[in-house]
Amino acid sequence: MGKRIERVVTTKPSYFFLTPPDRLRRALEGRRVEALARAGKYLVADLGRGDRLLLHLGMTGQLFSSEATSVRLLSATARASLEPNAQRAFEPDEHTHLAFTLEGGGPRVFFRDVRKFGKVQWIEKGESNARLDRLGPDALHFTGEALFRANRGRRIAIKSMLLDQSVAAGVGNIYADEALFLAGVRPGRAAKRVTRRECEAITAGLHKVLRRSIETGGSSISDYVAPDGADGGYQDERRVYGRKDEPCRVCSSPIKRRVIAQRSSHYCARCQR
DNA sequence: ACCGCACCCTGAGCGC
DNA sequence: TGCGCTCAGGGTGCGG
Numbered sequence: 001m002g003k004r005i006e007r008v009v010t011t012k013p014s015y016f017f018l019t020p021p022d023r024l025r026r027a028l029e030g031r032r033v034e035a036l037a038r039a040g041k042y043l044v045a046d047l048g049r050g051d052r053l054l055l056h057l058g059m060t061g062q063l064f065s066s067e068a069t070s071v072r073l074l075s076a077t078a079r080a081s082l083e084p085n086a087q088r089a090f091e092p093d094e095h096t097h098l099a100f101t102l103e104g105g106g107p108r109v110f111f112r113d114v115r116k117f118g119k120v121q122w123i124e125k126g127e128s129n130a131r132l133d134r135l136g137p138d139a140l141h142f143t144g145e146a147l148f149r150a151n152r153g154r155r156i157a158i159k160s161m162l163l164d165q166s167v168a169a170g171v172g173n174i175y176a177d178e179a180l181f182l183a184g185v186r187p188g189r190a191a192k193r194v195t196r197r198e199c200e201a202i203t204a205g206l207h208k209v210l211r212r213s214i215e216t217g218g219s220s221i222s223d224y225v226a227p228d229g230a231d232g233g234y235q236d237e238r239r240v241y242g243r244k245d246e247p248c249r250v251c252s253s254p255i256k257r258r259v260i261a262q263r264s265s266h267y268c269a270r271c272q273r
Numbered sequence: 274a275c276c277g278c279a280c281c282c283t284g285a286g287c288g289c
Numbered sequence: 290t291g292c293g294c295t296c297a298g299g300g301t302g303c304g305g
Contacts (some may be wrong), residue, residue, distance in 0.1 A: 115282045
């Protein structure tokens with residue numbers, strides 16, 4: 001299976017560590033990574049004997065190899081001192097909360113997160129986890145019928161429903177906006193006012209944008225990098241997210257932005273009703 | 274039960 | 290140059 005973790009270096013205790021870093025180090029060192037799985041936006045590492053490690057990237061989390069080179073791994077000042085086209089090997093900084101050394105002397109694995117909205121937690125054998133237990137069906141298998149049922153009686157915006165991880169796990173702000181655009185539904189519409197047919201269109205839209213984002217390696221808008229440091233490509237395919245005042249790709253009318261559920265939401269007032 | 278909001282944290286970018 | 294402001298792929302916990 002996977003490799004044994006020889007050594008773990010952490011930053012000091014903070015909001016980031018659901019399990020305190022000293023306890024985390026003791027728990028992890030010497031253990032083998034048997035498997036990795038995704039649960040919504042969480043990454044769950046199986047460490048054998050029933051123990052697990054829970055990881056979440058939050059907004060600015062970066063999980064990558066020591067062989068990765070990307071300017072996204074550097075602060076603005078570090079970038080400014082780079083020679084043009086220079087590729088500097090990454091050196092752990094104050095935002096690098098976890099540094100794994102694995103057996104066999106191969107590349108190390110880092111988890112860096114500037115804002116510390118990411119999370120790491122040790123889950124003991126037999127322990128349940130409230131964060132995991134709350135998750136609804138995975139977005140890739142979420143049906144229009146299930147969305148329609150969840151919407152019954154709900155006065156909140158359909159956008160809020162899509163961001164609720166207990167309704168569907170794995171939908172984030174970009175993909176909620178993009179799916180609603182494909183479905184022709186405004187993000188602010190009350191959930192209970194969305195028809196069954198529109199729910200089908202929304203989940204079909206979700207599947208489409210999520211699959212396409214996976215194909216293109218994700219959205220590298222600000223911080224996201226693949227484990228090898230590569231940028232994703234989906235930011236170039238956005239139809240509405242982050243395109244305020246730019247022309248709709250279908251009808252050319254300007255994309256609108258408004259705040260829903262404390263998150264910025266983008267839509268075309270002409271294509272979405 | 275439901276809903277809106279404050280809050281956790283750091284940095285980039287902008288107008289003045 | 291510096292200051293103050295807004296904005297940012299997320300999620301929790303509180304009070305009304």
